[in-house]
Every structure is written in structure tokens, then in C-alpha cells.
Amino acid sequence: MDIVITYVNGLDPVWQEEYARHTNTPIMEKRFRDWGTLRYLFRGIDKNMPFIRKVHLVVSGDSQVPEWVNRDEVNVVLHSDIIPAKYLPTFCSNTIEMHLHRIAGLDEEYLYFNDDIFPMRRCEPTDFFVDGKGIIGMNRHIFAPDMFKRICRNSDRAARKALGRRAPLWFLRPQHICAPMLRSACEHVYKSIEDDILASLTTTRTERNITQYLFTNYLYLDGRIVARRQPRRHFSVGIASPEKITSYILNPDRKLVCINDVKLSEERYARMRKLLLEAFDKALSEKSRFER
Numbered sequence: 001m002d003i004v005i006t007y008v009n010g011l012d013p014v015w016q017e018e019y020a021r022h023t024n025t026p027i028m029e030k031r032f033r034d035w036g037t038l039r040y041l042f043r044g045i046d047k048n049m050p051f052i053r054k055v056h057l058v059v060s061g062d063s064q065v066p067e068w069v070n071r072d073e074v075n076v077v078l079h080s081d082i083i084p085a086k087y088l089p090t091f092c093s094n095t096i097e098m099h100l101h102r103i104a105g106l107d108e109e110y111l112y113f114n115d116d117i118f119p120m121r122r123c124e125p126t127d128f129f130v131d132g133k134g135i136i137g138m139n140r141h142i143f144a145p146d147m148f149k150r151i152c153r154n155s156d157r158a159a160r161k162a163l164g165r166r167a168p169l170w171f172l173r174p175q176h177i178c179a180p181m182l183r184s185a186c187e188h189v190y191k192s193i194e195d196d197i198l199a200s201l202t203t204t205r206t207e208r209n210i211t212q213y214l215f216t217n218y219l220y221l222d223g224r225i226v227a228r229r230q231p232r233r234h235f236s237v238g239i240a241s242p243e244k245i246t247s248y249i250l251n252p253d254r255k256l257v258c259i260n261d262v263k264l265s266e267e268r269y270a271r272m273r274k275l276l277l278e279a280f281d282k283a284l285s286e287k288s289r290f291e292r
Contacts, residue, residue, distance in 0.1 A: 001125060002107040003045060003178075004100050006058045006093060007115050009034040014063035022089055025204045035261070035273055037115070038066060039291065040280040042074075044119035046288035048255070051125050055290060056103050058082075058096065060089060070292045077103050087201045094151065095201045097212035101186035112179040112212060116259050117232075120252035120283070127230060127255060134180025137229035138220055142170045147207050149173075154200070155210045159217035162192040174216045176258060177230045185224065186215050231255045238262035242272050246279035 009015065010033045045052055056075045059065055065076055079088055082102040087095060100112060109129050128135050144150045156171035190197060200210040219225040231254045235245050245259060264272065 001052060001129065002054045002056060002110040003049075003052055003113055004056045004058060004103065004106070004110055004181075005038075005041065005113045005115060006096055006100075007038060007064065008060070008091075009064050009066075012063050015060060018060075018089055019091055023091060023204050025091075033261070033269075035116075036277055037118070037259075037280060039068065039288075040284045041113065041115060041118050042290040043284040043286065043288040046290060047284065047286065048119040048121060049123050053107055054105070056106065058100065058103075060091075068291050070290050073290045075103075075105070087198075090201070090203055092202050092205050092209065094205065094209035094211045095203075098190070098197050098201065098210065098214075100212070101181070101183050101190070101215075106183050108183050110181050110183065112181055114178075114258075116261060117178055118257050118259070118280075119255060120249070120257050121255045123255050128178070128180050130226060132182075132224070134182070134216070134219055134225045135228050135230060136177065136180055136216060136225060137175030138225070138227040139173050139175065140170050141173055144171070147205070150207050151205075151209045151211050152213055154208070155213040156217050158193055158196055158200075158210050158214050159189070159221060161196065162189045162214075162218055163221055165221070172213075172217050172220065174213055174220075175229055175232075176234065176260075177232050177256060179212060179216050180219075180225070181212075181215055182219060182224065185219055185222070189215060189218050232258060234258045234260065236260045236262055237272055238264060242275040245272075246275050249276070249279040249283050252283075 045055060054075055056077050058077045060079050079096065082099040090096060111128055144153045152173045153171040157167040160167050197210060200208055202209060216225060233248060233254045237259060248257060
């Protein structure tokens with residue numbers, strides 16, 4: 001089983017210059033700012049997921065790779081390695097997610113991690129896959145009042161199209177946690193509706209995008225996902241206090257935690273970032289094999 005992590009450091013001047021040159025869209029701080037916590041994601045994997053075969057870090061370019069990353073242990077994958085050149089550069093996570101299965105040497109079973117998800121307690125392979133089937137909770141929605149929900153609806157409809165099924169009035173959205181993927185199934189879906197996927201690719205996020213839920217929904221509808229929630233806590237930095245989140249980091253009661261970024265004042269962001277880093281450094285103090 002492999003892990004694929006997508007990562008953006010919005011403070012990187014090379015990335016900022018390219019963003020400004022290719023888009024007219026203001027930078028969304030909550031989507032691109034760097035909390036400095038990637039190191040602790042790697043430490044959590046090393047400590048709590050010893051069964052992982054390989055970790056792949058997907059970035060736009062070499063300037064995005066933190067200097068502490070041990071490239072002998074981490075497979076650095078550039079967007080240009082997996083995304084057709086005509087769709088680059090891209091600053092849209094959905095465009096990137098459509099191509100993760102193209103990573104050279106990727107295992108058949110892999111987990112897709114956003115960089116805001118952290119393994120905090122000992123995990124087992126069966127938390128994510130059982131008898132070749134992925135494990136993740138599935139939620140049903142009727143309304144799509146915002147862009148994100150409309151993208152989720154697009155993804156569910158695309159999954160059903162790949163299976164030759166008609167879309168109902170409602171749509172599925174997986175639990176927001178690490179997504180179990182089967183490489184061969186992703187390849188099949190991509191080939192089945194390639195024209196639709198290519199038409200959805202954009203430089204920045206738009207309502208016509210398809211997200212990686214395409215693949216998880218397809219697997220679920222095809223009987224290859226067990227709808228069981230992974231053991232996790234979820235915190236929004238805009239709602240939960242820094243003290244509540246740091247208390248959880250130091251004394252976790254679930255195997256995984258997602259710490260979701262939202263729009264914050266600079267003052268709150270700076271305070272929250274400082275406290276999170278201090279707590280992670282206590283909870284995951286040992287250097288991992290993924291660090292130089």
C-alpha cells in the first residue's frame with residue numbers, strides 16, 4: 001500500500017510568480033498557505049503506519065519541496081510527470097487529482113492524503129482496505145448550494161456515467177479523510193470518460209471541475225468500497241479553539257485527525273500556527289526516515 005500526498009507552499013516565490021503570470025484569480029490563502037505541518041504528516045506515517053510501502057509527494061516543481069525532505073525515501077512527483085503538458089501549469093487541486101494514478105511505480109492499493117490529515121495513533125492496513133476493497137464513509141446529499149458541492153455532484157454523475165448508470169436526484173460525497181484508491185480502477189475510469197475529464201481540467205478551480213470523488217464514488221457504486229467511516233476527528237481552525245485542537249494532538253482518541261483550514265485573520269492564523277507546531281513537535285518529536 002502506498003500513500004500519495006499533494007502539497008502546495010503558497011509562500012514559495014517561484015510558485016507565486018508563476019501563479020501571477022498564468023492566472024487572474026486572487027490567491028486563496030486558506031487553499032495555498034503553508035502551516036509548516038507537512039513534516040508531522042510524514043512523522044505520523046513513519047510512526048503509525050509502518051505497513052506503507054512508499055510515499056509519493058506531488059508538487060508543481062522542485063522549489064516546492066521542503067529542504068528537509070529525504071528524497072531517498074520520498075518519491076517526489078512533479079505535475080509535469082503525470083499531467084499532459086497542455087494543461088500545465090495548474091493551480092487547481094481537482095486537475096491534479098485526476099492524474100495521480102499515473103505516478104510511475106504506484107502500488108495497486110494506495111491512499112490519497114491531503115496535507116491536512118495526520119495519523120496520530122497506530123493504524124492497521126484493515127483501517128483502509130479489506131479483501132481488496134477500500135474503507136471510507138459515504139454521505140448522501142440532495143442540494144448543491146456552493147461551488148464545492150456542485151463539483152461533488154459533477155464527480156458523482158461522472159462516476160455513474162463511467163458505469164453506464166443514470167444519475168439520481170441526490171449525489172454521494174465521501175467522508176473527508178484519506179481516500180482509498182485502486183490504481184487499475186482509476187485507469188479504467190479515466191479511459192472510460194476521458195473526454196469528460198479533459199473538459200473539466202482548469203488552471204484554477206471552477207464549477208465545471210471533477211474532483212477525486214469520481215474515483216471513490218465509482219469504487220463504491222461498483223461494490224469495491226465498504227461504506228464504513230475511518231476513525232478520525234475533524235477540526236476547522238475557524239471554529240475550534242487552538243487549545244481544543246492542541247489538546248487533541250497531545251492526547252488523541254482517534255487514529256486520524258483532519259485539521260481543515262478556513263479564512264482567518266493574520267493574527268489568529270499566526271497564533272494558531274505557532275500553537276499547532278508546538279503541539280505536533282511534542283506529540284511527534286522523533287525524526288522520521290522521510291527527513292534528512
